[in-house]
Amino acid sequence: MPDDRPLIYARHLVKRYGSAVAVDGIDLNVGRGQAFGFLGPNGAGKSTTMRMIGCVSRPSDGELSVLGLDTATQGPAIRARLGVVPQEDTLDTEITLFENLVIYARYFGIKYKVAKERARELLDFVKLSDRADVKVEELSGGMKRRLTIARALVNEPDIIMLDEPTTGLDPQARHLVWERLFRLKQRGITIILTTHYMDEAEQLCDRLVIMDAGRIAAEGSPRELIDAHVTREVVELRFEGRHTDELSDIADKLDGIDAQVEALPDRILLYANDGDAAMSEVHGRAITPSSLLARRATLEDVFLRLTGRSLIE
Ligand code: ADP
Numbered sequence: 001m002p003d004d005r006p007l008i009y010a011r012h013l014v015k016r017y018g019s020a021v022a023v024d025g026i027d028l029n030v031g032r033g034q035a036f037g038f039l040g041p042n043g044a045g046k047s048t049t050m051r052m053i054g055c056v057s058r059p060s061d062g063e064l065s066v067l068g069l070d071t072a073t074q075g076p077a078i079r080a081r082l083g084v085v086p087q088e089d090t091l092d093t094e095i096t097l098f099e100n101l102v103i104y105a106r107y108f109g110i111k112y113k114v115a116k117e118r119a120r121e122l123l124d125f126v127k128l129s130d131r132a133d134v135k136v137e138e139l140s141g142g143m144k145r146r147l148t149i150a151r152a153l154v155n156e157p158d159i160i161m162l163d164e165p166t167t168g169l170d171p172q173a174r175h176l177v178w179e180r181l182f183r184l185k186q187r188g189i190t191i192i193l194t195t196h197y198m199d200e201a202e203q204l205c206d207r208l209v210i211m212d213a214g215r216i217a218a219e220g221s222p223r224e225l226i227d228a229h230v231t232r233e234v235v236e237l238r239f240e241g242r243h244t245d246e247l248s249d250i251a252d253k254l255d256g257i258d259a260q261v262e263a264l265p266d267r268i269l270l271y272a273n274d275g276d277a278a279m280s281e282v283h284g285r286a287i288t289p290s291s292l293l294a295r296r297a298t299l300e301d302v303f304l305r306l307t308g309r310s311l312i313e
Helices: 046-053 075-079 097-107 112-125 141-152 171-186 198-204 222-229 244-253 275-284 299-307
Strands: 008-017 020-030 035-039 061-066 082-085 159-163 190-195 207-212 215-220 233-238 260-263 268-272 291-296
Touching: 008 046, 020 046, 020 207, 020 215, 035 046, 035 198, 046 061, 046 159, 046 190, 082 141, 097 112, 097 141, 112 141, 141 159, 141 171, 171 190, 171 198, 190 198, 198 299, 207 222, 207 299, 215 222, 215 299, 222 299, 233 275, 244 260, 244 268, 268 275, 268 299, 275 291
Parallel strands: 035 190, 035 207, 082 159, 159 190
Antiparallel strands: 008 020, 008 061, 207 215, 233 268, 233 291, 260 268
16 A cells, blocks of 8 residues: 555545444545544534544445555554543543552553553543552543543553543633644654544644545635635624524625625524624614623634534534
C-alpha cells in the first residue's frame, strides 16, 4: 500500500444491522498527527464508525484501512497500535491506579520492569502520580477518565480513539481532559474522537465530519465549516411565553432584512454578517423580544443549518 495513503482511509463504508443502516456509505481521510472528530447527535453512527476503525466491528460494505493495513484481514496488527478510550470507564476499581496500568501493559506483553516505568510516566502525564497507590473506586469521574486515557497510552499507540471523552464530566474536569489531549496532539499522536458537544469539537479538532443519520453532512476544520455554512454572527431573539406558531409569524415580519431568518421552536435566529446592524433592523420593525443578543457563529449553528435540528435534543 502506498505510503502517502492517509492513516485512516475509508471509501463507501457501510454498516448494517439487519435492515437498519447505521453507517451509510461514508468516505474518510485522516492524516497522521491530526485531531479528527466525529460530531453529531445520538444515533448518527459515530460509535459504529469508531468500532469499525478499532477493528471490533466488521464493515458490511466498502473499504477501510487503518495505518495502511486492511481492517478486514489485519485487525490484530491494527489493534496493537491503537489506544482505545471507551465511552464507559472499564477500569478495575478494586485495585490501585498503578496496578491498573501495569496489568493492562502486561496484556500487551510488555515486560514487568518496562510496564512499571511506563505506568509511572503515564500517571505523571495525566497528573495522577500522587494517587498512584489509591484504589480506583476512590477517584472522581474526571480522574477515572484521565486514568483511562493513561491506560490507552500504555502500548505507545500511533492513534488514540476516544468515544465521547468528556460526557458526564463537570466543566473543570472537561478542561483537564482537553488539556491532556492537546498535549498528546503536540506529541504527534493522532487523535480520533466522537462528541456531541460542539465546544469540544471546536477546542480539540483540526478537522471533523458532521454526521447525521449515518452520513457525512459536512467536513472541514471548525473554521472552514463555519465559514462555508453560516454567517460570522448570529442574533438570537427569544420571546418568553410565545408559542412556536407565534414565532413563525414574528419571523415573517422580519422578511427582507439583511440576514437569513430561522424560526426554531423556542427562538428565532438571524444569520448575519453584521449582528449589530441586524439588531437595529429588528428594532426598526417594532419587534420587541424578551431577549436579544448577537454572538459568534458556532458548529451548533452549522449543524442546525445543515439538518434543521439541534445537536442535543
Ligand atoms: P452514535 O454513536 O452517533 O450515537 P451509533 O453508532 O451508536 O450512533 O448508532 C447508530 C445507529 O445504529 C443507531 O440507530 C443505533 O440504534 C444503531 N445501532 C448501533 N449499534 C447497534 C447494534 N449493535 N445493533 C443494532 N443497531 C445498532
